[in-house]
Amino acid sequence: MRNRLLKFRSLVFLSSIAYVLSAAPIAVAQQSAGEKTTIQFWHYFGGDHIKTMKEFIAEFEAQNPDIKVEPVFQGRPNELSQKLQSSFATTPANNPAIATVYENWTSDYVAKGLMDPVENYFDGTDGLSKEEQADFVATFREANTWNGKWTTMPFNKSIYVLYVNMDRLKKAGFTTAPRTLSELKEAVIKCTERDGARVKTYGIGVNPQSEAFTTLYYAAGGEYLDAQNNPIFANPTGEAVLNFWRELQFPTKHLYVTTDYMDAPFGNEMIAMFIYSSASFPYNERSVKNKFEWAVAPIPAMEGKEPRYLMQGTNIGIFKNRPENERKAAWKFLKFLTSPKNCVTWATRTGYMPIRYSMLKDPRMIEYMEKNPRYAVAANLVVSNKGKQEPSLAVWEGIRQDLSRMVDDVLNRNADPKKVLEETQKKTAERLQRAQGEKK
Structure with missing residues (x-):
């Protein structure tokens, strides 16, 4: 027993040393005059x-022949996260200069002193003026700020919307997409078609995951945390959201519940509606293939509430432990990537949401939105500051898993909404308390 304890203490000591070394600046020789600066950019783009x-990188390098950008694909986001964590833990650390990062990752990195806030470069030679800063959508400025300092730059962003088969909706007696939660419930029921005991078309498809709760909860004006970061979602609004789903599934099924993507069942008319990210636009186009008229709409709101709409996606951050010349080059590249011109190119080619207000004045963007009215619906929600991100907490991924289990229990096991809400809020409080204790 004693030997095991000594081994454990040795491992803890070695791990602590590795962490301190990984968080410390990397010692490198001074860059020679005229030498090219190479920066690695870790990402998950395919x-x-x-x-x-x-194409962006080639243009940037042509304009900045003293800088070379090496994009490194690191797999899916969870794989990228794991590889970043491993890169910080090695001695010496071998992390890149910049990487795509989610907010909850960034919270962890900030706590460990690994981030070089982009705000540090705003007043420099290649800075960002106050007018340029204000051009970024307020929701994203807030979500990229830690400890009062703008830390990472928004990049590929999406917003959740309601996808609707308008032919099915019109057949059920509706002329427009549902605007309120009660209208959505009525539409789901009326759009469900049965052939005896078999359901031919479900009113709506839903993934048994946290987003099924968060999207409707935000659209109902809900908040997860109070000003002191205490969880407050076990409330009448949260209960109403879970009851909405439960009453459409028990005793009579109107929901197509699956963990798979919804574009295929939507295109096959197995479902009349679903709620998902705007990143699904191109997949729905390919799946529907003009078989029916489909539209997107804001997620229906709870009557009398001010709706907000869930936004997700990654940002790009600079890591503090890289040499100064790499960090300056990284900022220069990051500023180039998020210029209005390149933001428009990125949005119109990928379908991601605008991150700067001025993008909507660009002739290319105007033309794109005219040709893609569904995209325009989502984009206008973003620039109207209607988006809302999930809390930027390092422990949020674990909380999302708890929320997903809560939703799954309601949809697949007819759990009592009030009970599972209270249990999940308790777990959330415990996670937050443990995280706070680890900081001390």
């Missing part, structure tokens, strides 16, 4: 996305 990114 397909057309990385093709566009490589």
Whole structure:
């Protein structure tokens, strides 16, 4: 027993040393005059996305011949996260200069002193004026700020919307997409078609995951945390959201519940509606193939509430432990990527949401939105500051998993909404308390 304890203490000591070394600045020789600065950019982009990114990099390098950008694909986001964590833990650390990061990752990195806030570069030679800063959508400025300092730059962003088969909706007696939660419930019921005991078309498809709760909860004006970061979602609004789903599933099923993507069942008319990210636009286009008229609409709100709409996606951050010349080059590249011109190119090629207000004045963007009215619906929600991000907490991924189990229990096991809400809020409080204790 004693030997095991000594081994454990040794491992803890070695791990602590590794962490301290990984968080410390990397010692490198001074850059020689005329030497090219190389920065690595870790990401998860594939397909057309990385093709566009490589075009950006080629243009940037042509304008800045003293800088070379090496894009490194690191798999899916969870794989990228794991590889970043491993890169910080090695001795010496071998992390990149910049990477795509989610807010909850950034919270962890900030706590460990790993981030070089982009605000540090706003007043420099290649800075960002006050007018340029204000051009970024307020929701994203807030979500990229830690400890009062703008830390990372928004990049690929999406917003959740309601996808609707308008032919099915009209057949059920509706002329427009539902605008309120009660209208949505009525539409789901009326759009469900049965052939005896078999359901031919479900009124709506839903993934048994946290977003099924968060999207409707935000659209009902809900908040997860109070000003002191205490969880407050076990409330009448949260209960009403879970009851909405439960009453459409028990005793009579109107919901197509699956963990798969919804574009295929939507295109096959297995479902009349679903709620999902705007990133689904191109997949729905390919799945529907003009078989029916479909539209997108804001997620229906709870009557009398001010709705907000869930936004997700990654930002790009600079890591503090890289040499100064790399960090300055990284900022220069990051400023180039998020210029209005390149933001428009990125949005119109990928379907991601605008991150700057001025983008909507660009002739290319105006033309794109005219040709893509569904995209325009989502984009206008973003620039109207209607988006809302999930809390930027390092422990949020664990909380999302708890929320997903809560939703799954309601949809698949007819759990009592009030009970599971209270249990999940208790777990959330415990996670937050543990995280706070670890900081001390």
